[in-house]
Amino acid sequence: MRNIIPILAIYASAMLACQSNSTKSVSTDIKATHTDTASKQCFQYVDKKDTASLSLEINNGKVNGALSYKLFEKDKNDGTITGIVKGDTIIADYTFQSEGTTSTREVVWLKKNDQLVEGFGEGEESNGKMKFKNLANLRFDQAMVFKPVICK
Numbered sequence: 001m002r003n004i005i006p007i008l009a010i011y012a013s014a015m016l017a018c019q020s021n022s023t024k025s026v027s028t029d030i031k032a033t034h035t036d037t038a039s040k041q042c043f044q045y046v047d048k049k050d051t052a053s054l055s056l057e058i059n060n061g062k063v064n065g066a067l068s069y070k071l072f073e074k075d076k077n078d079g080t081i082t083g084i085v086k087g088d089t090i091i092a093d094y095t096f097q098s099e100g101t102t103s104t105r106e107v108v109w110l111k112k113n114d115q116l117v118e119g120f121g122e123g124e125e126s127n128g129k130m131k132f133k134n135l136a137n138l139r140f141d142q143a144m145v146f147k148p149v150i151c152k
Helices: 004-035
Strands: 038-047 050-059 061-072 076-088 091-097 102-110 115-118 123-126 129-132 144-148
Touching: 038 115, 050 076, 061 091
Parallel strands: 102 129
Antiparallel strands: 038 050, 038 144, 050 061, 061 076, 076 091, 091 102, 102 115, 115 144, 123 129
16 A cells, blocks of 8 residues: 555656646647738649649738639639738739730639639729629639648
């Protein structure tokens, strides 16, 4: 019986030491998460021979990133996006190169779970760029779904 008491004391001390260390690391992780306001996210759309890649950096409601479309039998588009996040929607200007010409058009994605669904709708030219006539009338049913991927 005398041997059990020191063993229990050592065991209890070891358990308390483990608990205090894990508490410290959890609080450090939470603090680091709260101080880091920028987040980089990458997405990809793939359908047969069509692909599109999107990388976003979101910081305090503003979004910047890169977007590339490689659609079968169409010219490749590579460019950058800058815009805003409104709730579950990203609204941005996409400035890209295609056939040696620089163009700008508005792009919109709706976040559904961990995916981004690109919006489509009637457009018009305004001040040298293509914009949607009415954001409220966009359709998100044409199945251009960008799924999350690991950023390269």
